[in-house]
Amino acid sequence: MSGDTLRVVTTPSGSALDGIRILDLTWGPGASVGVTMLAEHGADVVKVEPPGGDPTRGYHGSAVWHRSRRSIALDLTDPADAATMEDLLAGADVLVEGFRPGVMDRLGLGYDAVHARHPALVYCSVSAWPVGHRNEQRPGWDALVQAAGGAQSEQPGWRLGPVYNHAPTPTLGAAFLAPMGILAALHQRATTGRGQHVRTSLLQGLFLYTTQIWQDVEHWAPAFHEVMAKTYPPGIHQGMIWQTADGWIHLSVLSGLTPTRSIEDILGLDQPHPYLQASAPAEQRERWHAERAAAFASWKVADLVQALREHNHACEAVVTAEQSLAQPHPQLAANDMVAAVADPELGGTTQMGVPIHLLGTPGAIVSPRPRLDEHGAAVRAELREVPRRPLPVPSGGPAQPTALGGLRLVDFGQYLAGPFGPMLLGDLGMDVVKIEPVGGDNMRMAQAPFNGCQRGKRSLALDLKNPRGREIALEVVRTADVVHHNMTKGVADRIGIGYADCRGVNPAVIYCNTYAYGLEGPLSHSGGLDPLYQASGGIEFEQGAVHLGQRPLYVRFGFTDQANAVLSVVGVLLALAHRDRTGEGQELWTSLLDGAAVFASDALLVDGVPLERPHLDAGLHGLGPGYRLYRCQDEQYVQVCATSDAEWAALCSAAGAEELTGRRGDDRAEVEAELEAAFARRTAWNWKRALDSAGVPCELPLDTQGGVAPLHDADNVRLGLVAEYEHPVYGRTRQFGHLIDFSETPGRIAGPAPLVGQHTREVLDGIGLSQREIDDLVAAGVAYEPGEDYRERFAN
Numbered sequence: 001m002s003g004d005t006l007r008v009v010t011t012p013s014g015s016a017l018d019g020i021r022i023l024d025l026t027w028g029p030g031a032s033v034g035v036t037m038l039a040e041h042g043a044d045v046v047k048v049e050p051p052g053g054d055p056t057r058g059y060h061g062s063a064v065w066h067r068s069r070r071s072i073a074l075d076l077t078d079p080a081d082a083a084t085m086e087d088l089l090a091g092a093d094v095l096v097e098g099f100r101p102g103v104m105d106r107l108g109l110g111y112d113a114v115h116a117r118h119p120a121l122v123y124c125s126v127s128a129w130p131v132g133h134r135n136e137q138r139p140g141w142d143a144l145v146q147a148a149g150g151a152q153s154e155q156p157g158w159r160l161g162p163v164y165n166h167a168p169t170p171t172l173g174a175a176f177l178a179p180m181g182i183l184a185a186l187h188q189r190a191t192t193g194r195g196q197h198v199r200t201s202l203l204q205g206l207f208l209y210t211t212q213i214w215q216d217v218e219h220w221a222p223a224f225h226e227v228m229a230k231t232y233p234p235g236i237h238q239g240m241i242w243q244t245a246d247g248w249i250h251l252s253v254l255s256g257l258t259p260t261r262s263i264e265d266i267l268g269l270d271q272p273h274p275y276l277q278a279s280a281p282a283e284q285r286e287r288w289h290a291e292r293a294a295a296f297a298s299w300k301v302a303d304l305v306q307a308l309r310e311h312n313h314a315c316e317a318v319v320t321a322e323q324s325l326a327q328p329h330p331q332l333a334a335n336d337m338v339a340a341v342a343d344p345e346l347g348g349t350t351q352m353g354v355p356i357h358l359l360g361t362p363g364a365i366v367s368p369r370p371r372l373d374e375h376g377a378a379v380r381a382e383l384r385e386v387p388r389r390p391l392p393v394p395s396g397g398p399a400q401p402t403a404l405g406g407l408r409l410v411d412f413g414q415y416l417a418g419p420f421g422p423m424l425l426g427d428l429g430m431d432v433v434k435i436e437p438v439g440g441d442n443m444r445m446a447q448a449p450f451n452g453c454q455r456g457k458r459s460l461a462l463d464l465k466n467p468r469g470r471e472i473a474l475e476v477v478r479t480a481d482v483v484h485h486n487m488t489k490g491v492a493d494r495i496g497i498g499y500a501d502c503r504g505v506n507p508a509v510i511y512c513n514t515y516a517y518g519l520e521g522p523l524s525h526s527g528g529l530d531p532l533y534q535a536s537g538g539i540e541f542e543q544g545a546v547h548l549g550q551r552p553l554y555v556r557f558g559f560t561d562q563a564n565a566v567l568s569v570v571g572v573l574l575a576l577a578h579r580d581r582t583g584e585g586q587e588l589w590t591s592l593l594d595g596a597a598v599f600a601s602d603a604l605l606v607d608g609v610p611l612e613r614p615h616l617d618a619g620l621h622g623l624g625p626g627y628r629l630y631r632c633q634d635e636q637y638v639q640v641c642a643t644s645d646a647e648w649a650a651l652c653s654a655a656g657a658e659e660l661t662g663r664r665g666d667d668r669a670e671v672e673a674e675l676e677a678a679f680a681r682r683t684a685w686n687w688k689r690a691l692d693s694a695g696v697p698c699e700l701p702l703d704t705q706g707g708v709a710p711l712h713d714a715d716n717v718r719l720g721l722v723a724e725y726e727h728p729v730y731g732r733t734r735q736f737g738h739l740i741d742f743s744e745t746p747g748r749i750a751g752p753a754p755l756v757g758q759h760t761r762e763v764l765d766g767i768g769l770s771q772r773e774i775d776d777l778v779a780a781g782v783a784y785e786p787g788e789d790y791r792e793r794f795a796n
Helices: 032-040 080-092 111-117 142-149 170-193 201-206 263-267 284-296 301-310 323-324 330-334 376-385 419-428 446-452 467-478 491-496 497-507 528-536 539-544 559-582 594-598 645-654 658-663 668-679 684-693 705-711 712-720 760-766 769-780
Strands: 021-025 044-049 069-073 094-097 122-127 198-202 241-245 247-251 314-317 338-343 347-352 407-411 431-438 458-462 482-485 512-514 584-589 622-626 627-631 636-643 723-727 732-734
Touching: 021 032, 032 044, 032 122, 032 170, 032 559, 044 080, 069 376, 080 314, 080 376, 094 170, 111 122, 142 170, 142 201, 142 627, 142 636, 170 198, 170 201, 170 559, 170 594, 198 201, 241 284, 247 301, 247 467, 247 528, 263 284, 263 301, 284 347, 314 376, 314 528, 323 347, 330 594, 330 622, 338 622, 407 467, 419 431, 419 482, 431 467, 458 467, 458 760, 467 497, 482 559, 491 497, 491 559, 497 512, 512 559, 528 559, 528 594, 559 594, 584 594, 627 668, 636 684, 645 658, 645 684, 658 668, 705 732, 760 769
Parallel strands: 021 044, 021 094, 044 069, 094 122, 122 198, 407 431, 407 482, 431 458, 482 512, 512 584
Antiparallel strands: 241 247, 247 314, 338 347, 622 627, 627 636, 723 732
């Protein structure tokens, strides 16, 4: 919401989660951000805090993470407060907790005990490590999961070795997985009347972002591993970042628009496009590159962005997240993603808005972050005065073996940001029908990213430009619950599969478009790729340590592709919750641009002035002397997370640098240099044993070996975090597995990515076409199914 400062806004009528109450026992960004998404779509969220308050209240990011809630302070070890908690449970639909496994059991609030007393309650646990994992009881700070989970070894940087991920990758995965699991469980409860235990973890949150890069296949192919390979110096997308006279700019391709003037012409260059320079001698290529760099350096960022966009080139200035709010980015403003909120402690702030856009039941920021126990008296009064709500009445429909069983989604998307969301919904049990061109999804040329967002789907290959092809597509839509795609604005309407077309044959359909920029606004007509929004959202700026004079650095996990996709999953499930209650479908949208804003949710302005966030050092080791990577004698690294005074003192003592104990807030570079010298005197494993003994949280970064190590890790396999299936071309294939665990209605991994048109006959038979009709459609080129010519047509 933009405009006047927001004070207290009542929940809008007709919200997706009207009538749902959530007890929030989480802290920090992780699940809290996910719960905020639910709160701002109608759920009544009561934040249950210890008497001293959520430990992250001291960090300004909590002004966003904890907004749209009411706060009550309870000491759960006190009998009177425990009784109040029991009364809260009796009136709640969902409980979300983020403790280490076993803590809630010791408080008498573990799942088994609570479920026995409140069988309709959905109970969501978000831990650092999965239950049953060898690290289950080890400290679980985001950086530790980054390290031991393999994220740090995957990110290239300005040096060899593991690199600290500035955007907290595992946490920002769990932020989406928690609401996905909660909403899927609520959908099942609408049928059965029973709640269940939903579990996820920061490690599973990390695996969410490995979809393009961790795949182990039996039969290698050129299109498989080269596109997303880690390189040093950093490779993919880095070559499109250019320095200008006053900043940096990131160019991209695939805007969906036809350029009206070449980049070379705009820059005043008489040289071939870089893609055409590869065959030239190295000396000539170097000269062309120098000329190109000089041409970019002669422009100011704002002028160049304007000139490029005027001629339909996709580009974004590389800025901080705070700059995107302060200027603000014109499309962020158009998306209502620049919100003015009067925080009770900070005063007038500018924050990110609501990133999921339901057009039938729009969300809204309900209220600013509450003060500690601000609503304690009111909540207690409600418990005394308001009768307990009756248990939900089951719909009487058939129980499903999977979380989203019995639902069908039609996926018209291509590339990654569109199809990845439907794949995740398929993993939760939806039947996903992928309708792709008879020539195949354009992303098939890069098989690893393609497989990373297509598994478990059924492929129907149709020519949608043919009237009969469109008719058939709408017949499939008639049988569906959800339609999902990532076409640029207006394309679906021109093809004849827009919301009005789909609603015409299926009034209750949920229709989701994942845009690059948004539904309306100055850039809504344009498409784009992930690096553009890493640039505009501050991700590249922070990961490269540009504040220290270095280059912006692209994050190879494809953050905004995934963020857009998982926002769409949460949005679809919010719309499904509304439909379960009312029978009404609706249209919704998300965008890569808004997804980038979620990755910098702690970016704030106070009275127009940015608040300082932690930055990386020049070596991209971490955020400070107690929370960083240190290089050891054997050239391996150890990740340290000394977050308390006691842990810091223990770290200094273990390093033989007791004199640093009182210097934690002193000059960062000096303190880190002294500790670096200490760590360089012993091996990494020696340091891990010493730090474990001293009580200093630490982990060794995992060498992923291109993803093979985590995909064959015994714990990951045993716990279902890895899935294996047979692909008809690539043979035995491994990818990440279950990201969310359900006690009653688990998800399912339905198999590999399909071949082009692999299920054409099966799907068409399912909507009533005869075998003769299908034969005629295939013969006419309206439909396609693989035959003996498949390998020749679609060879890599």
